[in-house]
Amino acid sequence: MPVAALPILYTFRRCPYAMRARLAIAASGVSVEHREIALRNKPQAMLDISPKGTVPVLQLVDGRVIEQSLDIMLWALALNDPQQWLQGEKSLPDAAKALIDTNDGPFKFWLDRYKYADRYPEHTAAHYRQQAEEFLRCLERLLETQEYLSGARLSIADMAIFPFIRQFAAVDKTWFATSDYVRLQRWLDEQLISDLFLEVMVKRDCWVPRRLECGE
Numbered sequence: 523m524p525v526a527a528l529p530i531l532y533t534f535r536r537c538p539y540a541m542r543a544r545l546a547i548a549a550s551g552v553s554v555e556h557r558e559i560a561l562r563n564k565p566q567a568m569l570d571i572s573p574k575g576t577v578p579v580l581q582l583v584d585g586r587v588i589e590q591s592l593d594i595m596l597w598a599l600a601l602n603d604p605q606q607w608l609q610g611e612k613s614l615p616d617a618a619k620a621l622i623d624t625n626d627g628p629f630k631f632w633l634d635r636y637k638y639a640d641r642y643p644e645h646t647a648a649h650y651r652q653q654a655e656e657f658l659r660c661l662e663r664l665l666e667t668q669e670y671l672s673g674a675r676l677s678i679a680d681m682a683i684f685p686f687i688r689q690f691a692a693v694d695k696t697w698f699a700t701s702d703y704v705r706l707q708r709w710l711d712e713q714l715i716s717d718l719f720l721e722v723m724v725k726r727d728c729w730v731p732r733r734l735e736c737g738e
């Protein structure tokens with residue numbers, strides 16, 4: 523019996539952008555074919571559809587390609603958003619967009635320098651961490667008055683951002699765990715032990731393109 527074609531997601535387990543895409547896909551319940559890749563050896567099939575060479579990339583059944591993690595989230599949630607991550611909207615709410623832009627822009631910039639401080643010897647890791655902390659303070663302030671980043675309910679802002687805070691926390695676990703960001707710690711921990719996160723972090727073998735043999 524022929525197998526029905528599914529959208530294809532090129533992904534890398536530990537990439538926070540790919541995590542947010544996988545989270546939204548899992549939450550929506552939409553089926554996709556997961557193709558785990560190695561960043562050092564990207565498959566030609568992925569580069570053919572998306573020469574920029576970053577994950578995640580989603581190839582739809584009609585051939586369209588979605589090349590940005592946030593757009594993949596929005597695609598999945600537009601199909602089905604049972605947990606109302608978009609708060610009943612069809613597009614990204616402005617406040618969520620502003621937070622995600624800061625995450626993907628300045629915060630990610632300083633996070634990379636903090637994580638790979640040995641590659642940026644102009645300053646110390648502590649200096650880079652201090653720069654990144656501006657965003658942590660902003661999130662902590664939000665969580666002082668509400669349960670989640672967009673209010674009383676989990677939303678796309680939480681799910682798009684927490685994989686990056688996870689990465690920040692992992693650079694120096696003791697520092698983060700003993701920092702003053704107590705609400706942020708709790709908020710992060712809740713996601714890290716969630717069934718959804720465990721589901722999207724399941725280990726998969728690297729995808730190996732199937733060679734067409736003569737006669738197939």
Ligand SMILES: N[C@@H](CCC(=O)N[C@@H](CS)C(=O)NCC(=O)O)C(=O)O
Nearest residue numbers: 537538539561575576577578590591
């Ligand atoms: N703006 C992109 C960024 C994706 C991105 O930078 N992904 C990283 C992995 S976390 C990547 O693929 N880097 C390419 C490489 O390391 O070769 C998105 O939101 O999808």
